[in-house]
Amino acid sequence: MAACHGGGAFAPVVSLALALMSVLVAGDDPYRFFTWTVTDGNISPLGVKQQGILINGRFPGPQIEAVTNDNIIVNVFNKLNEPFLLSWNGLQQRRNSFEDGVAGTTCPIPPGGNFTYNLQAKDQIGTYYYFPSLAFHKAGGGFGGIRVLSRPMIPVPFPPPAADYTALIGDWYKANHTSLKNTLDSGKALGSPDGLLINGRSWDGYTFNVQPGKTYRFRISNVGLATSLNIRFQGHKMKLVEVEGSHTMQTTYSSLDVHLGQSYSVLLTADQPAYDYAVVVSTRFTSKIITTTAVLRYSNSAGKAPGALPGGPTIQIDWSLNQARSIRWNLTASGPRPNPQGSYHYGLVPTARTIRLANSAATINGKQRYAVNRVSHANPDTPLKIADYYKIPGVFRVGTISDAPSGGGAFLQTSVMGASYRDYVEIVFENRESEVQSWHIDGYAFWVVGYAHSVQTSTKFLNGWREMVGSKQEDLQPEGCHFAVYPKSWSAIYVTLDNVGMWNVRSESWARQYLGQQFYLRVWTPSTSWRDEYPIPKNALLCGRAAGRRTRPLAPTRGSSRRSKQRQDLS
Structure with a gap:
């Protein structure tokens, strides 16, 4: 995003198209339209000119702003010389x-x-990228x-901030993405990043403007490639209020760890003498600590x-690890709907399956690979x-x-797990390596129900956590879609498989x-109702062995929703 002061870049749409749309979707949730052109362009975020990927000429790209249940229509034109998603x-x-947009x-x-x-x-609701x-x-x-904002009638557990800022933080390499890819393809490691960026800029290159006495929301996302980061605001405290769509108990922190992929919202009050303060971001768990800054500038x-x-x-x-454990779900706050978060006692629901996943580094065919x-x-x-x-067979x-780690060497294969x-499933992620891991599951939010700085078995914990949560629901961490697994440690999550589809776990x-540390979770039902899963979009691109096939969806079975049909008509 080029600036934190603006909103999304809503693309102009001809009035006739809008009129037709309003007829098609009368009474449906609002539609927001974006037109994006993806191009190559020269950028110099660390002072060295390199080839970047721009959206509408911007690095980072335009921001999407929406409200709960909004339909978001993004028309993407690929002007690169290679495929893009x-x-x-x-x-x-x-x-x-x-529509998940992965391979x-x-x-x-x-x-x-x-x-x-x-x-x-x-x-x-919440903060994503x-x-x-x-x-x-x-x-x-x-x-x-x-940014997905709450609907106006849904109470939010804090007063409206004076402004809502986005802070995209991440590590960065001076080499072009094509050179980095070639390095990985050759079987070599990338090495340490060359620097850190805040909203695409390095040292003091970005400014957040504040008024004395007012409170601001900062949406912080780690969009980097390789490192966990820590953020702090010179002379100021942060009050954590949201983690990836869940309101949290409003705990105050002097600094906050943000692992790869994670997104947090904090409130900051401009309650200090009027100066230019540093917003400091630095790497975590690295032998060489890399740091960068932005500016928090008082108006006077x-x-x-x-x-x-x-x-x-x-x-x-x-x-x-202790900071991660301190983050708690706010059970008295409404989420996207006007009812308290966590009103259902998830800890009392029987678990159908326990899955154990172990990451590992490996050499396959003489090249560096990673496995699960x-x-x-x-x-x-x-x-x-x-x-x-x-x-399509084969x-x-x-x-x-x-479902569990086993002995033996790693091997290449298209990796799909059925579910x-x-x-209701427990998944334990085991990390016997010496670097912190960060994991994500597309299509799902879940609860982290335990961290341990230990490589010992997690069986005893898994047998006991549900009993604890059943009687003490407030100990649940907020739902999210990312979590860390610390070196020589394990982390356990609890997830309801309520979203049919093929979902990337990575x-x-x-x-x-x-280089292979991912797989796909196929959540399946014999039902063909559009109430359970939408059919293939009419505009779907078809490639590989599916090239040349028709994309018109099969007729829905009984129980399909009217909204599902409308969405397909618009595809």
């Missing part, structure tokens, strides 16, 4: 993994082509913020604030979701990744993701 990090596509679900937009994403912020998912494009830009500033920059944690694992339960994922020639829809096989719709360390 955008994915929506945390914006859950309910019943619609065709396993969506055919890429060819050079010179375009594709219109038909998304919906269904029953969501989008990013390019193919090749190593994320290292060139193409990302931007997403007398100049640079006196004193040294605030120091932050560096390699302390327990500090970060021994499988290093390889993308097939046809997106898995499209092959599943058309029942693209993938369900069950190619096991049943509406099951490392947010982008070199690891690119």
